Amino acid sequence: MEKYKKAHVPMEERISDLLERMTLAEKVGQLNQRMYGWNAYVKREDGFVLTDEFKEEVARGGGMGALYGLFRSDPWSGVNYSNGITAADSAKAANMVQKYIIEHTRLGIPVLLSEECPHGHQALDGTMLPVNLGAGATWNPALMEEAYGYVASEIRSRGAHVGLVSALDILHDPRWGRSEECFSEDPYLAARFTEAAVRGMQGDNPQDLSGMGKVAVVLKHLCAQGTAQGGRNAGPAPIGERELREIHLPAAKAGKEAGAAGFMAAYNEIDGVPCHANKPLLTGILRDEWGFDGIVMADGCAIDRLLALTGSHESAAALALESGVDLSLWDTAFTTLEAAVQQGLVPEEEVDRAVRRILRLKFRLGLFDRPYVNEMTPIAMVGRPEFREVNLQLARESVVLLKNEGGLLPLGGDRKRIAVIGPNADRLYNQLGDYTSVQREGSGTTVLQGIRSTAPAGAEIVYARGCGVRDLSADGLAEAVEAAKNADVCVLVLGGSSARRFDGEFDSNGEAIVSNGNPSEMDCGEGVDLADLSLGGLQRRLVEEVAATGTPVVAVIIQGRPHALTGVDEHCGAVLCAWYPGPEGGRAIGELLIGKANPSGKLPVSLPRSSGQLPVYYNQKDPGRPRVYVDMPSAALYPFGYGLSYTQFEYMEVGLSRHEITAAELEAGRKITVTVRLKNTGSRAGAETVQLYLRASESGITRRLAELKAFQKLELFPGEERVVSFTLGREELAIWNREMRFAVEPCRVSVLVGGNSRDTIGKELTITAVRSEV
DSSP states (O other): OOGGGOTTSOHHHHHHHHHHHOOHHHHHHHTOOOSBGGGSEEEETTEEEEOHHHHHHHHHHTSOSEEEOTTBOSTTTTOOTTTSOOHHHHHHHHHHHHHHHHHTSSSOOOOEEEEEOBTBOOBTTOOBOOOHHHHHHHTOHHHHHHHHHHHHHHHHHTTOOEEEEEOOOOOSOTTSGGGGGOSOSSHHHHHHHHHHHHHHHHOSOTTOOOSTTOOEEEEEEESOGGGOGGGOTTOOBOOOHHHIIIIISHHHHHHHHTTOSEEEEOSSEETTEEGGGOHIIIIIIIIIITOOOSEEEOOTTTTGGGHHHHSSHHHHHHHHHHHTOOBOSSOSGGGGHHHHHHTTSSOHHHHHHHHHHHHHHHHHTTTTTOOOOOTTHHHHHTTOHHHHHHHHHHHHHHOEEEEEGGGOOSOOTTOOEEEEESTTSSOGGGGTOSSOOOOOTTOSOOHHHHHHHHSOTTOEEEEEOOSOSSOOOOTTHHHHHHHHHTOSEEEEEEEOOOOOOTTOEEOTTSOEEOOTTOSOOOOSSTTOOOSOOBOOTTHHHHHHHHHTTOOOEEEEEEOSSOOBOTTTGGGOSEEEEOOOOOTTHHHHHHHHHHTSSOOOOOOSSOBOSOGGGOOOOTTOBOOSSOOOOSSSOSSOSBOTTOOBOSSOEEEEEEEESOSEEEHHHHHTTOOEEEEEEEEEOSSSOEEEEEEEEEEEESSSSOOBSOEEEEEEEEEEOTTOEEEEEEEEOHHHHOEEOTTSOEEOOOEEEEEEEESSSSSEEEEEEEEESSOOOO
16 A cells, blocks of 8 residues: 555654655646636536546546635525535535545545535535624624634535635725735734634544544635725735734734644735735745744735736746745646746746645545545534524624614613614525525524514514615505604615625626626625725615604614714614624614623724715824814724623723833833723613723834723623733734834833723833833
8 A cells, every 4th residue: 555545654654655646737737726616516416426527637637636615605606495405415526526536546646525614614504604704793703713613613514625614805895896805904903813723623633633523724815905996806906014013914923823734815016015925924924934834825816817927827936935925826827837837937846835734734634544534523513502692602703883872772661662774674695795605595593583583472573674785676665654754763684785686697717797887786795896885875864854753763774884873873772782782683683772691792893984084093193283174073982992882881990910120121021911990880781891901102113092902891790890810911012113023122112901992990000121110
């Protein structure tokens, strides 16, 4: 038996033995992920059969490095319950694919099956979670880690191995359609959720991913897509190295430290260099500086876009490979790598290095020893009640209470007639986000259904759609106003939608093509960028006309980006920001409105007043003196970290273990303890997220207005007090200094603690060059 097939032989020896046996064509085959997975099979009455296209693709490369989206379901793929692979059939289909490749290639190298899971598994019967902005709003990474563990169990039980997880994009321009894929505008908060995703899916030993329930994580996108110029998808990121390191790399660094198996390069360019051709980023920082030894995957068709730089597929492939890309996604360029080597454009050693990384991941996943999965397991793993409960709790904690004048919420028993109005009140897909699979009929709960199921006995619920998300028809306004007139309270469910249509148009990489005047109600998602952040269509008119009836109004904003709520907020007594809360979101919102649950979400992004106010993220550079607009306030409508509860919290007595410390002490590992006393001064139990910020000056570079460095979410009973402690050390207090070294510099620091980035109390800390004499 060949050495690479022997389970007892050390992994690196097995890899070397296999690599020595491979032809150049077989090596190139391992670096390609050219097929759309839904084209690999056809569903018939008696089961699934592999297509000739799939068999030809296997023969072309003497194998296959990876197959993308075997289980993907959505309007772009055209996969639904009539022609796709359900959970019950998935392991059988995965085994069929794997068996064919192993038995019909010379070396029998198993294939990686990679799946989209930006907020759950995008497959028939796959569990969808709240989108990342909603997850970030929970400020509860531990809960998200638990949820991602369940996601990994579902994916691996179905026979797939790699999860493509959105985590690295930092939301600096909410006009960007992919805003929903960002955890936050803040690098620290995003880093904590990135860690949670990796640990949840890969477990505590990322070197061994062979166990059931473990999935190799590929984090995307590396990096800086969230600051694309003009908020246009894949646009250039106008930033320098300091901004790159301070804002856009911390989440990737955290993912690497947590053991992420891979990264996906981003579409955008940084200072004229596309990320797929950015060797200082993909090799210099990622591998040489951080010591990353996993794979780098290309984004869809991105290597082909390098033809604008190189002029030929062979040269584009050579450039991406030498820059650090290991595995393609749907492009033509990487299929020409054999010719690129023969033309002297890239040495075969570069091909070998990338192939070694792909093979190493396959060995870590145990695919050479256990390539097949139990065909009965997915039935037991998908749709578990405990996963549904975690998903429901995520939805509950993702909702942010922005406004509650006069204690309008929770709705009391005196509100006997509740009018539920708005385009997002009874549309399940409008609360699921982009990258969402086709749902089974009857699955999930809309807001209308959630209110009906949680409202007190005897309450009357009336519904009127009112208007659409984007369309300009006024046909439903009169009915909505009439419903509001006769109600004790009106719940207006507004916002946006990333719901795709099966008759929609899509680009070759799957992004939606939605132009001005397009009948689609989709106003968010990949490819759907906005210039105006105001709510679309006639929604503001609907708010004004309903509010004019005098009936108290509660607004529930279901959205994938932070919309500008000016023109809405002032007409409503209470406002809930719900992001896209997922299939359990309707039930969660119903519970929160009625008071069966207490809101605890905090904004992961600042909410703007207007598109013209951008950028509005909280941690901008400190200009040294106020820089204001003349025509509107410069501050965000609602600040980063903000969120109310049905109870109240008081912050008291911030303390520092030391008020002065030297830079050398911090470099040597000394830390400072920060304490604050928190009290629940209200009448009901509630959860509060205590946030710690730094505001520094006199450190040799321009600092930010504030920088989040720690947070802790805890629940307190009425009247309960607790002392919350944080530690500050080198990691929190060092900066990228004038020489672009990460080091502690002498400076003055305001240590600020509070319930959001605006409302804080604090103490002063001095970092000195040498210890001062007492």
